[in-house]
Amino acid sequence: MIVRPYGDTTGDGMVQLSFTLPIPHDKRAEGAALQLAGKMGMDPAMLVHAKQMGDGFTFFVVYGKVGHLVDTDKVQVVERDFPLLSAKEVNAAIKRRLRRRLNVVGACIGTDAHTVGIDAILNLKGIAGEKGLEYYSELSVTNMGAQVSVPELVETAREKKADAVLVSQVVTQRDAHLHNTRAMSAAFREALPAGKRPLLIVGGPRFDELMTGELGVDRIFSRGTTPREVASYLVHALTENRA
Amino acid sequence: MIVRPYGDTTGDGMVQLSFTLPIPHDKRAEGAALQLAGKMGMDPAMLVHAKQMGDGFTFFVVYGKVGHLVDTDKVQVVERDFPLLSAKEVNAAIKRRLRRRLNVVGACIGTDAHTVGIDAILNLKGIAGEKGLEYYSELSVTNMGAQVSVPELVETAREKKADAVLVSQVVTQRDAHLHNTRAMSAAFREALPAGKRPLLIVGGPRFDELMTGELGVDRIFSRGTTPREVASYLVHALTENRA
Amino acid sequence: MAGKLDLDPRTVARARALAAKAGQPVVDLARSHTTVSVERAVLRLAGVHGADADGIPWVNRLVDAVRADVGLGHGVAVPVFHAATTTGVEDLTVLAQKAAAGSVRFDVPEKKAEIATARRLARRAAGAGLKIVDRRRAERDRLIKRFGDPKQRPWIYLIVATGDIYEDIPQAQAAARAGADIIAVIRSTGQSLLDYVPEGATREGFAGTYATQENFRLMRAALDETSKELGRYIRLTNYASGLCMPEIAALAGMERLDMMLNDSMYGILFRDINPIRTFVDQRFSRQVHARAGIIINTGEDNYLTTADAVEAAHTVTVSQLLNEFFAHEAGLQDWQLGLGHAFEINPDLPDSFRLELAHALLARELFPEAPLKWMPPTKHMTGDVFRGNLLDGFFNLAGALTGQGILLVGMMTEAVVTPWLSDRDIALQNVKYVLNGAGNLHEDFTPGPFIRGRADQVLNEAIDLLERIVDDTLMDAIADGTFGLMKRPADRGKGLDGVARQEEDYYNPVEEML
Amino acid sequence: MAGKLDLDPRTVARARALAAKAGQPVVDLARSHTTVSVERAVLRLAGVHGADADGIPWVNRLVDAVRADVGLGHGVAVPVFHAATTTGVEDLTVLAQKAAAGSVRFDVPEKKAEIATARRLARRAAGAGLKIVDRRRAERDRLIKRFGDPKQRPWIYLIVATGDIYEDIPQAQAAARAGADIIAVIRSTGQSLLDYVPEGATREGFAGTYATQENFRLMRAALDETSKELGRYIRLTNYASGLCMPEIAALAGMERLDMMLNDSMYGILFRDINPIRTFVDQRFSRQVHARAGIIINTGEDNYLTTADAVEAAHTVTVSQLLNEFFAHEAGLQDWQLGLGHAFEINPDLPDSFRLELAHALLARELFPEAPLKWMPPTKHMTGDVFRGNLLDGFFNLAGALTGQGILLVGMMTEAVVTPWLSDRDIALQNVKYVLNGAGNLHEDFTPGPFIRGRADQVLNEAIDLLERIVDDTLMDAIADGTFGLMKRPADRGKGLDGVARQEEDYYNPVEEML
Ligand code: B12
Numbered sequence A, B: 001m002i003v004r005p006y007g008d009t010t011g012d013g014m015v016q017l018s019f020t021l022p023i024p025h026d027k028r029a030e031g032a033a034l035q036l037a038g039k040m041g042m043d044p045a046m047l048v049h050a051k052q053m054g055d056g057f058t059f060f061v062v063y064g065k066v067g068h069l070v071d072t073d074k075v076q077v078v079e080r081d082f083p084l085l086s087a088k089e090v091n092a093a094i095k096r097r098l099r100r101r102l103n104v105v106g107a108c109i110g111t112d113a114h115t116v117g118i119d120a121i122l123n124l125k126g127i128a129g130e131k132g133l134e135y136y137s138e139l140s141v142t143n144m145g146a147q148v149s150v151p152e153l154v155e156t157a158r159e160k161k162a163d164a165v166l167v168s169q170v171v172t173q174r175d176a177h178l179h180n181t182r183a184m185s186a187a188f189r190e191a192l193p194a195g196k197r198p199l200l201i202v203g204g205p206r207f208d209e210l211m212t213g214e215l216g217v218d219r220i221f222s223r224g225t226t227p228r229e230v231a232s233y234l235v236h237a238l239t240e241n242r243a
Numbered sequence C, D: 001m002a003g004k005l006d007l008d009p010r011t012v013a014r015a016r017a018l019a020a021k022a023g024q025p026v027v028d029l030a031r032s033h034t035t036v037s038v039e040r041a042v043l044r045l046a047g048v049h050g051a052d053a054d055g056i057p058w059v060n061r062l063v064d065a066v067r068a069d070v071g072l073g074h075g076v077a078v079p080v081f082h083a084a085t086t087t088g089v090e091d092l093t094v095l096a097q098k099a100a101a102g103s104v105r106f107d108v109p110e111k112k113a114e115i116a117t118a119r120r121l122a123r124r125a126a127g128a129g130l131k132i133v134d135r136r137r138a139e140r141d142r143l144i145k146r147f148g149d150p151k152q153r154p155w156i157y158l159i160v161a162t163g164d165i166y167e168d169i170p171q172a173q174a175a176a177r178a179g180a181d182i183i184a185v186i187r188s189t190g191q192s193l194l195d196y197v198p199e200g201a202t203r204e205g206f207a208g209t210y211a212t213q214e215n216f217r218l219m220r221a222a223l224d225e226t227s228k229e230l231g232r233y234i235r236l237t238n239y240a241s242g243l244c245m246p247e248i249a250a251l252a253g254m255e256r257l258d259m260m261l262n263d264s265m266y267g268i269l270f271r272d273i274n275p276i277r278t279f280v281d282q283r284f285s286r287q288v289h290a291r292a293g294i295i296i297n298t299g300e301d302n303y304l305t306t307a308d309a310v311e312a313a314h315t316v317t318v319s320q321l322l323n324e325f326f327a328h329e330a331g332l333q334d335w336q337l338g339l340g341h342a343f344e345i346n347p348d349l350p351d352s353f354r355l356e357l358a359h360a361l362l363a364r365e366l367f368p369e370a371p372l373k374w375m376p377p378t379k380h381m382t383g384d385v386f387r388g389n390l391l392d393g394f395f396n397l398a399g400a401l402t403g404q405g406i407l408l409v410g411m412m413t414e415a416v417v418t419p420w421l422s423d424r425d426i427a428l429q430n431v432k433y434v435l436n437g438a439g440n441l442h443e444d445f446t447p448g449p450f451i452r453g454r455a456d457q458v459l460n461e462a463i464d465l466l467e468r469i470v471d472d473t474l475m476d477a478i479a480d481g482t483f484g485l486m487k488r489p490a491d492r493g494k495g496l497d498g499v500a501r502q503e504e505d506y507y508n509p510v511e512e513m514l
C-alpha cells in the first residue's frame, strides 16, 4: 500500500520538523532553515517559529508537505517469526527437546549501568504483568548486573555453559551501544569456536532490529520487549534450529 | 557558509520530526515511518514514539541525523533593499517628492476576517510600540476592514485614487491566501492599465516573501512586520522608483 | 465550588440589575422587528426545504417574493398560507418554486376569516416543525439516559474543521473515542456572511465545513453510532451566529444538535453584521434553542483576541451579564448558558496564571448554575508548538481549579494550522493528564488576597462600565468600541436591509408557540 | 512556607532520633577506617598532581607504593613525609615518580621525633591545600556579593553533557544566559568506577564529560566570565560519588565548584560500590565539602527510577533523614544540604499530581532550612516529547508550589537523548513560564485532607522503616534491597580492597584540620 503523511486530509502529506542551526537568527537563517526543509522534501514548507539561543544558534519549527510516498510493502521489519508461547509451553518445549535446563547469562556491558531493562527481562518480577525468565523453571538464569566488562562476560558464559547470552545497552550517545555490541560479539567469536558459541542476543530501546548482521549478533530486541517474547525466541532458536 | 543541524555537537546533523501515517500501529507501520524518515534524508533515524489514534492512524516521533548540508550563501531572501525611515523622514520624503498625500487602501479580502494584522499596520494604535500608518500625516489611509470582496476593493481603490493597496490574508487552509491574492492582482490588472495600477502589497503570517512574481504583487510582508517597514517601503517604491 | 471569592451578594445583585436595565431597550427593539432570516426560519419549521439549481434555498426565494409583494412587516406566514389556500398549492416548497417563477402573487388578506384561516394553517404547519424539535429533544433525553453523560467535569469540547464533511466524520469519531465529549464542527470562513443556508452534504469549506441541514444530520447520525459504541452520549455543536442565526437554530433543533454558538453581539462585533439585525435574530434563535433544549455558547472569548485580556477583563463580565439577561428573556434556563471566557492573558505577564484564575473564578461564582465554556489560549500561541502544549496544560489546570463546565481543548498548532488529527490526540492527552492528575486540586485551592482582590476589581470595573452603558445605551457602547475594540454603529453593517419593523398585524406562528 | 501540613513535631523528632540511632554504627565504622581514595585526597591537598604516561595520576602511584610497603592503616601522610625527609625529595610529585620507579621505600618511623616531624610537614603541606580551599571559598563569597544570587527560588539547575569540555563550555554559557543559575556537568558513564581521577582537559566522554581538575578549572573560569556578563553568580556542579569521592571533593574545593552530588548510599546502590568503602569515603568527602562551603546534592531521586514512587515514597524520606544525619556529623550546615527527591509518580495514576505535592511538601517541611533539590520526571517520560514538555511543566509547578530550593530542569527528550541545546532552551522557557506566571500560587495553596493525609502516611511509614533498620542495622537494610530495590551486601561490591582499618597510630593531617 502507498500512503502519505496525514495532517487533516487524506494525501496532504503534512509533517512537523524542528532543529537547530549553528547560526544567529536573521532572515538568512530563516532561509537556511527552509533550504534544509526543502532538501528533506518539504514543499511548500512554512517556517512557523524561529528563536535565537545564545549568540550563534537558532531553533526552528517548520511545518509543511512532503512529496515522498511511503510504500508499506517495501518496509523491512523483523516480524516475529516464531510462535509466542506461554511459560508452560516454553518449559515443556525445553524439557522435551533439550532434556536439560537452558542456561542464560545476562548483563549490561561497557559502562552502561541501566539495569532496569535487562532486569525486566530476567528477574522474577518481570514487566507489564509478565514474569521474567527466572520464573521459567527450565531456564537457569545468571544476571551479572551492570558495567560488566566483555572479558568477564565471556568468562562467565563459558563457566555457566551459556546457551544464550543476553546483553543490554541503553546509552547510545556517540553510538556507545553499537561499539560495545560489536566488541562483545567479536570477543565471543574469538574466544569460542562456531559450534560452541552461545546465541547472542542484544536489547535496548534504541536498537534497530535489522542490524543483527552488522553487529554480529543473532537477534536484537528493542522498545517494549516482554520476557515471553524472549523466552519464546530462545525456544525457537535453541531447540528448533539447533537441536 | 556550510552548516548542518546541531543537536549537541557540531556537525551531528540531528533533527526531530513528527507526523501521522494513515495506517494502524504495528511493526510494519514503524518501518513505514522509518522509511519516510529515510526518504527525508534521516540516517540513522530513531523511532522514539508511536501511538495509534482511532482505528487507522498512527502518530510518530522520529529523531535522527540528516546528511544534508545547508549552504547559507545559496539562501534566497528578500532582504530589506530600502532604508528604514522614521515617521518624520517618511512624511518629509512624501512631501518633498510627491507634493501630495499618499493614498493607501487596506483590506482583508475574501472570507478572511482576521483584521488584527492589517489593523496593526494601518490603525493609529500600531503594534510593538510603533504607531500605524494612520499616524503618518502624509499618508491618507482607508481601512476597509474584513471580508471585503475583490470588486469592492478595486472600486474603492479607484475611487480613492489609491497609490498603494494593502491586502491581508491570514487563513491558509487549502491555500486560500494564495488563491485570493491571485484573484485580487488579476482583477487589478484587468481593471486598470499598467501605469494607473496601484502598488499591490500583500501580508500575512504564512506568506513566502519570495512569491511576489507568482502572485502578481509588488511586495509581500510576513510574520512580525512593523508599520515603519511598510511606510519606508511605500516611500521607496512610490517616490523613488516611480516618481 | 462556589464561595471561594466571598463576593458581596449586593454587588452581584447590582451588576445584574444594571445589565437588565441596559438590555431592556434592546429587547424592546427585538420584539418590534423581524428579519428575513426570522421569517425563513418560520418557513423552514413549516416544512419548506431544498434549493434551486443555483443552490439558493427555496425559503429564500419564497421570503424574497413575499417581501417584494407586501413587505416583511406583517410576517410571511399569513401571506404565504393565504396564497397556499387561494392557489390550492399546499406544499410550500412547490409554492416557493412557483413564486420564484413569478406565477404566484402574495398579499395580506383583509378579511378576518381569511386571516384566521391563514394563521391557523400557519400554526399547524409550524407546529409540525416544532413537534420535530420536541421529538428530537425527547430523543436526546432518552439517549443521554441510555448512554450517559460524561463522567467528569469539565466536558471536553473538540473542534473538527477539515472543510469536508466526509473527512470530518471519521475525525470526529476518532476524537470521541479518544475522549472528546463534545464535537464542534467549525464552519467554513465566510459562511456567517451568507444570507442563506447552503444545502446538502459539502466537501469544499475553507478552514471549516459548511453548516447545512444534511451535514448536521450526517454528523449527528455518526456520533449516535459512536455514542452507542462508547456508552457515552457525544454532543454535537455548530454555529448559529451570522446572518442566518434563526434558520440555523431551527435546523439545529430539527437535527438534534446539542449546543450552538450563539452570542448576542458576536455577529455585530466580529462579522460587522448590523446591530439591529443581530439583536432581532439572536432573540428568535434563542427562543428556538430554548425549545430544543440546546445549550448556547456565547463568544466573550473573542474580545480577548483583539483587546488585552487584563485591561478588558471587565468587558467580558459585562457581556456575560448581558448575554445572561438576553438569554433568560428568550426563555433559556441557567443550565443552557454556556457563557464564554478565555485564557488569553499574555503569558509573559508576572502572575499571569493567577490572574487567569481570578477571572475564571469570578465568572464561575457570578454564574454558579451555568455550564461556563472555557476557551484556550489563542492570541499568545506561536509557532513554538512545544510551548503551546505547555500553555494548554496550564489552561486545562485553570479550568479544573475553577470548576469550568465546558473545556474547549486547546491545540499546540493554534498559530499554525487548523487542528490536525494528531494535534487533537496530543491535546486530549494533555487534558486527560491534567484532569486525572490534578483535577481535584481545587480541594487545595483557597484563593489568597491577590486573586480575591483581582476578582473584586474586575467586578467593580464591570459595574462602572454597566452604569455608563445604562446612561449611554448599549447601542452607543457598541458603536464606541467598548467590546473587543470593535466600533459598530447601529446604522451600519451587513444585513440591515433584511430588517423590518413589525406592523400592527405582524404574525409569527412560531414565536406564538414558543 | 512551612507549616502547611501541620506535622506533629514529636513525630518529626522521633523520626530524626531514629535516623541518628540507625546511622551511628555507620559513623563509627567510617571513623575507624580509611581508603585509598581518602589517602589520595590527602596527598592531592598536600600538592601532588599530574599523571604518568599511561594517565595514572601520581597520587595513585604514591599511595600504591606506600600501601605495598606499609599498608594503609597508618595513613599515608606520615610514611610519605618521612620518606620526603629521609630522601630529601621535598616535592611530593617527584617523590611519587621515584616511588613508581621503585627507588624509594616507605616505612612508618618508630621514633617519636621522626613521627612528629613527618606529621608537622604533612600538616603544613595539607594545610596549604586547605588554604587554597579556604581562599576559593572566600572568593566565592566575594563573587556572590559582587554578582548576586539568583533573584528567584528555586534556583534553576541545568545539565550539560556533551562529553567534550570544549562543547560543554559554550553550551553552559548559553544555558546561563538563557536563565540557568546552576550548571552541572555530568560525568562520562563509567567514571565513577574508575579508581583514579583522569587528568587534563577531555573531549571523549560518553553521555557525559570526565570530571578532571582541568575540566573543573576551565568550566569555572568560563562561568566566572558569564557571571560577570550576567551580573549573577552562576554555580557549577559536578559529581563526587564513586570510587574517588574524597579526591574529587578535594579537587572541587580547590577549583571552587559550588555544589557536588554526594550521597551516602548512591555509590552502593547504583554503582555496586562496597558499602564500607562508600561510607568511609562519603564521610571524608563531606568534611571537605563542609570546609569548602559546597552544597551537597543527595540522590534519593534515583530510588524512584527503579522502585515505584508511591510504594517507595517513605524510603526517600528515610534516606533523606540518614543523609541529614551523616551530613551534620561530617560538619555540613543545613544550608548545604541539597536533599534529593523527585517527581516520578506514574502520571496515569489518579491524583498523581497531588500525591507529588504531598511528597514534596513533606520533604519541605521536614527539612525547612535545607535547599532541597527537586528532580524532574524521568522514568515515565517517553519519546512523546510533547507530553514530556507538559509533564515537566507540572513538575515545575509542583516545585514552585512546595517551595523547593533547587530545581533540576526536566528535558522533553529525557527518554531519547542527552539534552540538546534546544532542549535546554525549551526547558528553560518552560521553567520561566511557570515561575513567572504561577510562582506565587503557593499563596493560594492550602493542602486539604488528601494531601495532608498522604504526607502523614508517608512519614509514619518512614518511622516504621527506621524502627526496622535500627533493629536490623543499616548494613542489613541495604543488603535486603530496602532502597531502590537494590540488594547490596556489606562484603561485596567494587572497591572493597581499597579499604583499610585504621591502626592505632593512624594519622590524617586533613581530617585533623577539618
Ligand atoms: C532509570 C534511568 C537511570 C537510572 C538507572 C537505574 C538502573 N539501575 O537501571 C540512573 C538514575 C542510575 C541513571 C543514570 C544515568 N543515566 Co539514565 N536513565 C534512566 C531512564 C529514566 C529510564 C530507563 C529505564 O529504566 N527504562 C525502562 C526499561 C524497562 O526500559 P528499557 O531499558 O528500554 O528496556 C526495555 C527494552 O529496551 C528491552 N531491553 C532492554 N535491554 C534489553 C536486553 C535484552 C537482552 C532484551 C532481550 C531486551 C532488552 O526490554 C526492556 C523491557 O521492555 C532513562 C530515560 C527514559 N525515560 O527512558 C535515562 C537514560 C537512559 N539515562 C541516560 C543517561 C545519559 C544516564 C547517565 C549516563 C547520566 C550521567 N552521565 O550521569 C547516568 C549513568 C548511567 C550509566 N553509567 O549508564 C540517557 C541515555 C542517553 C542516550 N540515549 O545515550 C537517558 C535516555 C536519559 C537522557 N535523556 O539523558 N539512569
Ligand code: B12
Pocket: B111, B112, B113, B114, B115, B116, B117, B118, B120, B121, B127, B166, B167, B168, B169, B170, B171, B172, B173, B201, B202, B203, B204, B205, B206, B221, B222, B223, B224, B225, B226, B230, C161, C186, C187, C188, C189, C190, C207, C208, C270, C302, C305, C306, C378, C379, C380, C381, C382, C413, C414, C415, C416, C417, C418, C419
Ligand atoms: C485573533 C484570531 C481570530 C479572531 C479574529 C479577530 C479579528 N478581528 O481579527 C476571531 C476569533 C474572530 C477568529 C476567527 C476565526 N479564525 Co482565527 N485566529 C486568531 C488568532 C488567535 C490570532 C491572529 C492574530 O490576530 N494575530 C496577530 C496579528 C498581529 O498577526 P498577523 O495577523 O500575523 O499580522 C502580522 C503580519 O502577518 C503582518 N501582516 C498581516 N497582514 C498584513 C497585511 C499587510 C498589507 C502587511 C504589510 C502586513 C500584514 O503584519 C502583522 C503585524 O506584524 C490566530 C491564531 C494565532 N495565534 O495566530 C487564529 C487563526 C488565524 N484563525 C484561524 C481560523 C481557521 C479562524 C476561523 C476561520 C475559524 C472558524 N472556521 O470559525 C474563524 C473565522 C475567521 C474568518 N472568517 O476569517 C486559523 C487559520 C488557520 C489557517 N492557517 O488557515 C488560526 C491560525 C487558528 C487555527 N490554528 O485554527 N480568529
Ligand SMILES: Cc1ncc(COP(=O)(O)O)c(C=O)c1O
Pocket: C187, C188, C189, C190, C191, C192, C193, C239, C240, C241, C242, C261, C262, C263, C266, C271, C297, C298, C299, C300, C302
Ligand atoms: C459566538 C460565536 N459565534 C460564531 C463564531 C464563529 O463564527 P464564524 O463562522 O462567523 O467564524 C464564533 C467564533 O469564535 C463565536 O464565538
Ligand SMILES: Cc1ncc(COP(=O)(O)O)c(C=O)c1O
Pocket: D187, D188, D189, D190, D191, D192, D193, D239, D240, D241, D242, D261, D262, D263, D266, D271, D297, D298, D299, D300, D302
Ligand atoms: C548522588 C549522585 N551521585 C552521582 C550520580 C551520577 O553518578 P555516575 O557518574 O556514577 O553516573 C548521581 C546521578 O544521578 C547521583 O544522584
